Amino acid sequence: MENSVSQDLFGKACKIIPGGVNSPVRACRSVGCDPVFIVKGEGASVFDADGNEYIDFVCSWGPMILGHAHPSTVAALGEAAKAGTSFGAPTPSEIDLAAMVVEAVPSIEKVRFVNSGTEATMSAVRLARGYTGRNVVVKFDGCYHGHADSFLVKAGSGVLTLGIPGSPGVPEDIVKNTISIPYNNEEILEKTLRDENLDIACVIIEPVAGNMGCVIPRDGFLKKLRELTRELGIVLIFDEVITGFRLSYGGAQEYFDVIPDLTCLGKIIGGGLPVGAYGGRAEIMNYIAPDGPVYQAGTLSGNPLAMAAGRATLELLQRPGFYGELEEKSAGFAEKLMDVAEKTGMEVRLNRVGSLMTSFFTANDVFDFESAMKADTERYACHYRQMLSRGIYLAPSQFEVAFISAAQSKNDLDKAVKMTEWSFKKLLE
Ligand code: PLP
Numbered sequence: 525m526e527n528s529v530s531q532d533l534f535g536k537a538c539k540i541i542p543g544g545v546n547s548p549v550r551a552c553r554s555v556g557c558d559p560v561f562i563v564k565g566e567g568a569s570v571f572d573a574d575g576n577e578y579i580d581f582v583c584s585w586g587p588m589i590l591g592h593a594h595p596s597t598v599a600a601l602g603e604a605a606k607a608g609t610s611f612g613a614p615t616p617s618e619i620d621l622a623a624m625v626v627e628a629v630p631s632i633e634k635v636r637f638v639n640s641g642t643e644a645t646m647s648a649v650r651l652a653r654g655y656t657g658r659n660v661v662v663k664f665d666g667c668y669h670g671h672a673d674s675f676l677v678k679a680g681s682g683v684l685t686l687g688i689p690g691s692p693g694v695p696e697d698i699v700k701n702t703i704s705i706p707y708n709n710e711e712i713l714e715k716t717l718r719d720e721n722l723d724i725a726c727v728i729i730e731p732v733a734g735n736m737g738c739v740i741p742r743d744g745f746l747k748k749l750r751e752l753t754r755e756l757g758i759v760l761i762f763d764e765v766i767t768g769f770r771l772s773y774g775g776a777q778e779y780f781d782v783i784p785d786l787t788c789l790g791k792i793i794g795g796g797l798p799v800g801a802y803g804g805r806a807e808i809m810n811y812i813a814p815d816g817p818v819y820q821a822g823t824l825s826g827n828p829l830a831m832a833a834g835r836a837t838l839e840l841l842q843r844p845g846f847y848g849e850l851e852e853k854s855a856g857f858a859e860k861l862m863d864v865a866e867k868t869g870m871e872v873r874l875n876r877v878g879s880l881m882t883s884f885f886t887a888n889d890v891f892d893f894e895s896a897m898k899a900d901t902e903r904y905a906c907h908y909r910q911m912l913s914r915g916i917y918l919a920p921s922q923f924e925v926a927f928i929s930a931a932q933s934k935n936d937l938d939k940a941v942k943m944t945e946w947s948f949k950k951l952l953e
Pocket of ligand 1: 585643735763766
């Protein structure tokens, strides 16, 4: 596969952009190759600067649930752009999208739009601290909540992929207010939350972890978390930046029927434009400025282009049967991948919820950070490069999820299965 144009672009990028990329995992270092440069997306496919086409399982890390350049989104963006791109003043489009979010997400009575998932989680934690008057944040090992200082403690995603335990530049004084505990361990959870020496403001969790690969909450884990936090007056924050509008129209909270106090959103609600949001019970949300004392603001927050793309996306997700079809397609795909693993003798554990899945190269169950770390990352790196060479665009890290989109056809998925079989066989030669 020719990639000289991408190589040339990467050389240029490295001279003027740190690592040649604007987000670390994109540099593909953990899979031992240089990135391809994408110039176009259409439906299920992305195309690189050398003209190669790939079936896309990254989907911009989640937002592109409808595939790329969906005509409705493109049309909505065109209309919005004609009317001006930013005003720094209230616009009707913010009410439209806010109303859709409030109607969809069970925990949200009021919502504030920001520009990224990081801003959403950072602001939700500030709000929880302001509301409770307490300082400590409890998170889970391997979960990623963006790159705000408080979260860079045993984090997932790029922090995990690059093997960074925390980050220089984050003061000890901040980190000491973050406690990270194992995912799916009720005993440690209860002990931590009941510790009277801790001044716990909130617990933040990915209700399905997507940033150490796909890790599914055990039966009863989220319910237990909800019961304990309610009893102890701790604010429960679901980080649904990945799961929101993906597992169901009401997100993971609807899917698992566990309703948090605050919810963070991003990715899908922006339809591929930079958006985040946080929302929850009005009683808590009223603590935000200008109604309350907790400050949070943004020049481009509620940007009309982002609102238009989000609205166009959510409208399409409302189609009856949308999530059922996505589930059926994803389940069929996962089943075929497991058949391939069995047929070839490859040791793989596949974790899947809805259209989120990870094939871990390990013989053991993966249910938390420690078990995820047992996966064979060398083998994944080789698999990644082989799949890329055959037109399948996977996440450049073992510790990420594959996203299934509505745009992927049976043919696309069958091709990915066929290439997986070829790749597994080659890995075992
Ligand atoms: N929370 C979760 C669960 C995420 O997966 C991410 C990003 O991948 C974030 C927060 C941060 O979002 P952003 O990259 O938009 O800042």
